[in-house]
Structures are given as structure tokens and as C-alpha cells.
Amino acid sequence: MKKLIIIGGGASGFFLASNINSNKWETIILEQAKSPLQKLKISGGGRCNVTNACFIPKKLVKFYPRGSKELLSVFNHFQPSDTFEWFAQKGVNLKIENDNRVFPESNSSQTIIDTFIEQANKKNIEIDYNSTVINIKKINDKFEIITTHSTYYADALVVATGSSLKMWKILNQIGHTIIPPVPSLFTFLCDDPLIHNLQGISFPEAEIHIPLLKCKEFGPLLITHWGISGPAVLKLSAWSARELYNLNYKFVVRVNWISETFDKVKEALIQEKENHPKKSIYSVKLYHLTHRFWNNLLGHLQINDKNLADLSKKDINKIAESLTNTQLSxxxxxxxxxxxxxxxxxxxxxxxxxxxxSKLIPNLYFAGEVLNIDALTGGFNFQACWSEAYIISQYLNSLN
Ligand SMILES: Cc1cc2nc3c(=O)[nH]c(=O)nc-3n(C[C@H](O)[C@H](O)[C@H](O)COP(=O)(O)OP(=O)(O)OC[C@H]3O[C@@H](n4cnc5c(N)ncnc54)[C@H](O)[C@@H]3O)c2cc1C
Structure with missing residues (x-):
């Protein structure tokens, strides 16, 4: 029987192993840690956001800042609906949440881990823990894989090591080009007084813009202890991951907290002034803004507790500008x-x-984060792992 080695007992490695034909391939997973799937265990806040309920490959690829073009054919073979079916066949039901994220009904990543371990056991797959691969050589048609305590030989080799600097170095030594890694999906630190003590306040329809990079995102935004977060910020961090790294994460954003135009906000304030001249500016309720935010904003603009009748044109412009175009460092x-x-x-x-x-080294395959592919938050990163690993398994299973 031919030998297959999978380096990395993470999401992609286990999904591949779970789909391999064990009558054709004697498979070993080499994992450096003492237990498998550690990242998956903590994923999605411990619930594992397995995939996203986006079932149209052409739409799905739009969630991948890197890899969208290449993934289209991959998703035409195995996409989120296949993920649902695959897990259902193994007795794991998945559920779709309001924002399209998909989780196991158990709400526990352990369900997914147990499923993978069960599949690997059924297929008699050997899992060698505490086995860090430190070198890979191609000797004639075979791969020689050297770990910290042993040497293995394989006919086919799959690298599924996630974001490992050491593995990228090894891959570079055997001829592959590595696009330098930078973080993606992060939140922004900001200590602007406008957002001091406002942690927990969210804006369901904000627009955030980085003028220097001419990029913009729309969606929920959250003020945290340290700055700003939420889907709009995470999306921006992913699409501009490399540019923001180059700026050493020091840049200016402009926030439209309510995704409304300056003129419309100005109009709404003038209307409010006309309708309720005796009302205090502090008690005005506009765009479902929280009192905490509104009070902070007015204080920041040094607009004291005036009645609406006393609001000057300049005051109205300042408020409209702040709501639609706040600058934060x-x-x-x-x-x-x-x-x-x-x-x-x-x-x-x-x-x-x-x-x-690999186009450079026959019988060498890649799946998961080791590739220059990454997605927005929402289950898309795992979906890429499942789809890529599935393609490898089907190809290997088809070989004589
Ligand atoms: C906190 C957190 C939460 C996340 N939540 C989600 C989520 O809910 N949904 C989602 O879609 N994505 C999520 N992600 C992203 C997702 O976890 C990754 O995209 C995914 O795990 C990548 O899978 P992988 O198989 O490529 O790598 P990994 O899952 O990282 O697995 C790689 C494995 O290779 C092993 N390894 C590395 N180098 C070697 C070596 N030299 N020798 C032997 N073994 C080696 C590692 O120990 C590891 O076990 C989350 C990420 C984090 C950090």
C-alpha cells in the first residue's frame, strides 16, 4: 500500500484524513503538539464556527481577500452545503445563526473534534503526537520527512501546518515562494477621548473609512475598552492587512456612526429644532444613538446643555460632521x-x-492556512480548509 503523510493535525489535516480511502493509503498524521486540533478547540469562542450559510460559490469567494480567484473551482467541488451534508452523515447537525454563521447544534467545538478523531480511528490512521517536522527532502519518488525523533518516508505528502514560520522556511528551502505572513482579522487600538468610557456601545450600521488607503467598510461597529471592533473593523483589517502592517498599525480612520449623509443629519437637526425649540439638546433622540454616546459627543464638541432653539448653525454643522465623519487616530x-x-x-x-x-514538486499537496489564502470572519476560513482538503482526498483516492 502507498504511504501518505499529513504534516499537521489541525482542521485541514484531520478533514483530509477523514476522507481518505484507507484501502489505498496507509496514512500517518505528524503533529507537533501533544493533542490534536487545538486551534479548532478554541475556535468561534469554543463553539467552532464551522462554515457560513453562503451556498453560491461566486458569492462565497467574495469573502476571501486572498485566494478568491483560485477558490472558485475549489468551491464548485465542495462548498458549505457539502459541509452540512458531510457532518450530517457523521451524525453532527449544524445550525445557521441570524448572521449566517454556522455552528454545531451542540454549541461545542468538542463535537467536531470527536467526529474527526472517530473518523481517523475508523480508518486506522496513525497519529504521531509530539512529532515536529524539521526537514523535508525529496529522494527520487519518495519524500523523506525528518521529525525531532524519527524519519518517515512517504509517496505523497500533504502540508497542513497552518501559520507556521518554521514550516514556511522549510518549504522555501525546497523551492516554494512564501508571501511574507502578516496578521489579519484584528481590532483597532484607539484612545481618542470621544470614545473614552463608552465600551460596549454598538452601532449597527456604521461606515468606516481609511482615507490614506482609500478603503471603506460598512457594518456593525463596537466600542471596546481599547478602541473599536465589530464586523466593519474586522473586514477592513482583513482587506487591508498588508497595507496596515506596512503602516505599523498607525493610521487615521473616519467613522460615519450612522451611515447617513451630512445633509440629512443637518436637516433632521433643523427639523427637531423647529418642532421642539424648548427641548434640551441632551434629550434629543436621533438615529437610536445611546444617551452615553450622545452626551459624550456633545461634551466633546463643547455644546453645553442648550435648548434646541439656541443651537447655532455652527453647532448643527459640528454635530452633523461628528456623526457622519469623526476622525479617530x-x-x-x-x-x-x-x-x-x-x-x-x-x-x-x-x-x-x-x-x-505543488506545481514545482510532484506529490506534494497543501491545504489550509499554510497557503496564501484567508477570509473574513464568519466560518469562511474553516470552509477553505474543508474544501481544499476534500479535493486532495478525492484526487488521492482516484489514483491507482
Ligand atoms: C482563536 C481563533 C478562533 C478561530 N475561530 C474560527 C472560526 O470559528 N471559524 C473559522 O472559520 N476559522 C476560525 N479561526 C481560523 C481557523 O482556526 C484557521 O483558519 C484554521 O485552523 C486553519 O487550519 P489549518 O489546518 O490550516 O491549521 P491549524 O488548524 O492551525 O493546524 C495546523 C497544525 O499543524 C501543526 N504543526 C505546525 N507545524 C508543524 C510541524 N513542523 N510539525 C508537525 N506539526 C506542525 C500545528 O501544531 C497544528 O496542530 C480561528 C482562529 C483562531 C486563532
Missing amino acids: INGKNTHKDEFVTAGGVDLKEIDFRTMQ
Whole structure:
């Protein structure tokens, strides 16, 4: 029987192993840690956001800042609906939440881990823990894989090591180009007085813009202890991951807290002034803004407790400008605890996406974060792992 070695007992490695034909391939997973799937265990806040309920490959690829073009054919083979079916066949029901994220009904990543371990056991897959691969050589048609305490030989080799600097170095030594890794999916640090003591306040429809990079995102935004977070910020961090790294995470953003135009807000304030001249500016309720935010904003603009009748044109302009175009200085990044990934990795030009095989070294395959592919938050990163690993398994299973 031919030998297959999978380096990395993470999401992609286990999904591949779970789909391999064990009558054709004697498979070993080499994992450096003492237990498997550690990242998956903590994923999605411990619930594992397995995939996203986006079932149209052409739409799905739009969630991948890096890899969207290449993934289209991959998702045409295995996409989120296949993920649902795959897990259902193994007795794991998945549920879709309001924002389209998909989780196991158990709400526990352990369900997914147990499923993978069960599949690997059924297929008699050997899992060698505490086995860090330190070198890979191609000797004639075989791979020689050297770990910290042993040497293995394989006919086919899959690298599924996630974001590992050491593995990227090894891959570079055997000829692959590595796009330098930088973090993606992070939140922005900001200590502007406008947002001091406002942690926990969210804006369901904000627009955030980085003028220097001419990029903009729309969606929920959250004020945290350290700055700003939420889907709008995470999306911006992913699409501009490399540019923000180059700026050393020091840049200016402009926030439209309510996604409304300056003129419309101005009009609404003038209307309010006409309708309720005796009302205090502090008691005005506009755009469902919280009192805490509104009071902070007025204090910041030094608009004292005036009645609406006493608001000057300048005051109205200042409020409208602040609600639609606040400038915040960002002075660093913070990790988003539920999901983060690395942008960068093996250059996609060197991969044949029909099989996930290296174009440079035959019988060498890649799946998961080791590739220069990453997605927005929402289950898309795991979906790429499942789809890529599935393609490899089907190809290997089809070989004589
Ligand atoms: C906190 C957090 C939460 C997340 N939540 C989600 C989520 O809910 N949904 C989602 O879609 N994505 C999520 N992600 C992203 C997702 O976890 C990754 O995209 C995914 O795990 C990548 O899978 P992988 O198989 O490529 O790598 P990994 O899952 O990282 O697995 C790689 C494995 O290779 C092993 N390894 C590395 N080098 C070697 C070596 N030299 N020798 C032997 N073994 C080695 C590692 O120990 C590891 O076990 C989250 C990420 C984080 C950090």
C-alpha cells in the first residue's frame, strides 16, 4: 500500500484524513503538539464556527481577500452545503445563526473534534503526537520527512501546518515562494477621548473609512475598552492587512456612526429644532444613538446643555460632521478573540487548484492556512480548509 503523510493535525489535516480511502493509503498524521486540533478547540469562542450559510460559490469567494480567484473551482467541488451534508452523515447537525454563521447544534467545538478523531480511528490512521517536522527532502519518488525523533518516508505528502514560520522556511528551502505572513482579522487600538468610557456601545450600521488607503467598510461597529471592533473593523483589517502592517498599525480612520449623509443629519437637526425649540439638546433622540454616546459627543464638541432653539448653525454643522465623519487616530492593533488568521503563505501561483498539488514538486499537496489564502470572519476560513482538503482526498483516492 502507498504511504501518505499529513504534516499537521489541525482542521485541514484531520478533514483530509477523514476522507481518505484507507484501502489505498496507509496514512500517518505528524503533529507537533501533544493533542490534536487545538486551534479548532478554541475556535468561534469554543463553539467552532464551522462554515457560513453562503451556498453560491461566486458569492462565497467574495469573502476571501486572498485566494478568491483560485477558490472558485475549489468551491464548485465542495462548498458549505457539502459541509452540512458531510457532518450530517457523521451524525453532527449544524445550525445557521441570524448572521449566517454556522455552528454545531451542540454549541461545542468538542463535537467536531470527536467526529474527526472517530473518523481517523475508523480508518486506522496513525497519529504521531509530539512529532515536529524539521526537514523535508525529496529522494527520487519518495519524500523523506525528518521529525525531532524519527524519519518517515512517504509517496505523497500533504502540508497542513497552518501559520507556521518554521514550516514556511522549510518549504522555501525546497523551492516554494512564501508571501511574507502578516496578521489579519484584528481590532483597532484607539484612545481618542470621544470614545473614552463608552465600551460596549454598538452601532449597527456604521461606515468606516481609511482615507490614506482609500478603503471603506460598512457594518456593525463596537466600542471596546481599547478602541473599536465589530464586523466593519474586522473586514477592513482583513482587506487591508498588508497595507496596515506596512503602516505599523498607525493610521487615521473616519467613522460615519450612522451611515447617513451630512445633509440629512443637518436637516433632521433643523427639523427637531423647529418642532421642539424648548427641548434640551441632551434629550434629543436621533438615529437610536445611546444617551452615553450622545452626551459624550456633545461634551466633546463643547455644546453645553442648550435648548434646541439656541443651537447655532455652527453647532448643527459640528454635530452633523461628528456623526457622519469623526476622525479617530489608530495607534495599534489588538487580537480579536473569536477568530484571527494570517495573511501570507505559499504563493498560489505555485499550486494546481484542481488537485491542490505543488506545481514545482510532484506529490506534494497543501491545504489550509499554510497557503496564501484567508477570509473574513464568519466560518469562511474553516470552509477553505474543508474544501481544499476534500479535493486532495478525492484526487488521492482516484489514483491507482
Ligand atoms: C482563536 C481563533 C478562533 C478561530 N475561530 C474560527 C472560526 O470559528 N471559524 C473559522 O472559520 N476559522 C476560525 N479561526 C481560523 C481557523 O482556526 C484557521 O483558519 C484554521 O485552523 C486553519 O487550519 P489549518 O489546518 O490550516 O491549521 P491549524 O488548524 O492551525 O493546524 C495546523 C497544525 O499543524 C501543526 N504543526 C505546525 N507545524 C508543524 C510541524 N513542523 N510539525 C508537525 N506539526 C506542525 C500545528 O501544531 C497544528 O496542530 C480561528 C482562529 C483562531 C486563532
